[in-house]
Amino acid sequence: MSEDIRVLDINALRIWVSLPLAFLIAVLPIRPTILQIPAESWLPLSFSMIVGIVAGDGMYFMSQTRIGVARAFPIAMSYPLLVYALTAFFLGEPVIPMRIIGVILTVFGVGLIARRQVNDDEAPRLKGEEGLGIALAFGTALLWAVGDTVFQFGLVNVDPIDGNLVRMIAGSAVLLPVVALSFRGPRQVPTRRIASLALITGIFGMGVSLLLGTVSVKEIGATATSVLLASAPLFTTPLSIYFLKEKLTRNVAVGTILTIIGVSLVIIFHA
Numbered sequence: 001m002s003e004d005i006r007v008l009d010i011n012a013l014r015i016w017v018s019l020p021l022a023f024l025i026a027v028l029p030i031r032p033t034i035l036q037i038p039a040e041s042w043l044p045l046s047f048s049m050i051v052g053i054v055a056g057d058g059m060y061f062m063s064q065t066r067i068g069v070a071r072a073f074p075i076a077m078s079y080p081l082l083v084y085a086l087t088a089f090f091l092g093e094p095v096i097p098m099r100i101i102g103v104i105l106t107v108f109g110v111g112l113i114a115r116r117q118v119n120d121d122e123a124p125r126l127k128g129e130e131g132l133g134i135a136l137a138f139g140t141a142l143l144w145a146v147g148d149t150v151f152q153f154g155l156v157n158v159d160p161i162d163g164n165l166v167r168m169i170a171g172s173a174v175l176l177p178v179v180a181l182s183f184r185g186p187r188q189v190p191t192r193r194i195a196s197l198a199l200i201t202g203i204f205g206m207g208v209s210l211l212l213g214t215v216s217v218k219e220i221g222a223t224a225t226s227v228l229l230a231s232a233p234l235f236t237t238p239l240s241i242y243f244l245k246e247k248l249t250r251n252v253a254v255g256t257i258l259t260i261i262g263v264s265l266v267i268i269f270h271a
Contacts, residue, residue, distance in 0.1 A: 005190045005198060007061040011054060012179050013195065014202030015171045021207040022168040026161050037162050044154030045163050046170035052147015053210070054171050060140040066133025073233075074111035075137035080226040081107060082145030087223055091153060099223070102265025105258045106227050112255030113233040148222040151214075160214040167210070220270060227266045234259045 026035050063072040080103050087093040155163050190198070216225040234256060240246045 005194045006182075006188065007058055007065070008175075008179060008182055009190055009195075010061060010198055011058050012175045013190075013198040014206040015054070015168065015175060017199045017202040018207030018210065019168045019172045021203065022165045022211065025211065026165040031159075031161065033159060035162055035165075036159065037166055038157055041154050041156075041158045041163070042166060044150050045158070045166040048147045048151035048154060049167035049171045050174050052144050052151065053167070053206075054174060056140055056143035056147055059136050059143060063133050063136035063140060066129045066136065070114055072133065072137045072140075074107075074114045075134065076140040076144070077110050077114075077230040078107050079141035079144040079148075080223065080230050082141060083148050083226045084223045086145055086149040087152060087221065090149060093221065093223060096269050098265050098269045102262045102269070103223070103227055105262030105265065106231055107262075109255040109258030109260075109262055110230055110233055112251045113237055113259065114255075144226075148217070148226055152217055152222040155214070155218050160218040161211070163218070164211045164214040167214070224266050224270055227263055231259050231263050234263075 060072065060076050063076070066072075084093070084095075084100065084103055088095050151167075158166075213225060213229065216228070237252055237256060241248055
């Protein structure tokens with residue numbers, strides 16, 4: 001949808017539509033504990049959302065627009081390496097050689113799988129901005145890694161459902177003035193169809209998945225979660241081969257095997 005709707009509007013719509021869902025799950029009597037958010041947890045949880053999701057995802061969309069998915073995705077998905085380094089240095093996560101190997105294999109495997117998407121449509125769309133697109137992709141990896149590390153720290157004494165609500169509130173609030181300012185001057189307003197698509201993808205791609213990711217970070221830590229998230233092509237590839245009739249190339253086969261091995265090592269040697 002990036003050609004028919006601004007990056008800012010995509011980010012805002014997917015977060016705003018996820019806020020009511022996060023609120024309902026947090027307040028409905030479906031769990032033994034009530035809504036409890038320690039005051040000291042608001043800052044790190046909010047910071048992780050603003051840096052990792054609002055800024056990080058926005059930067060990724062801008063990178064993808066300039067250099068295409070096939071190059072932006074593998075670069076950005078190198079962020080589990082940074083997550084491991086940051087959590088080891090700041091949060092004392094043990095450095096396990098086999099886990100490091102697993103992270104590297106996963107990142108490399110994902111890169112091979114992503115290369116299958118290279119085609120004429122994935123050429124740089126904004127001429128002269130290829131270098132900027134690559135820099136934005138690396139910036140995305142850094143922002144995602146910092147956001148995940150701070151997120152793990154903020155969840156120490158917080159239920160993941162409550163933590164997810166805090167993050168949605170922070171993301172929604174920070175985008176309100178930004179979107180309002182964007183209406184000053186000429187701008188393209190998304191059509192009803194494009195806005196509806198953004199809302200639908202927001203519910204699943206942000207509302208549901210971010211809640212599950214929050215629980216995952218709480219239970220197994222940011223490093224293992226980031227590796228599992230980075231391995232998304234492992235699931236999209238067989239679906240695209242079956243439904244979209246894409247060919248199974250050697251890069252895809254090798255990348256899939258490496259990703260499976262890498263993810264397995266990270267999970268098996270989870271501390």
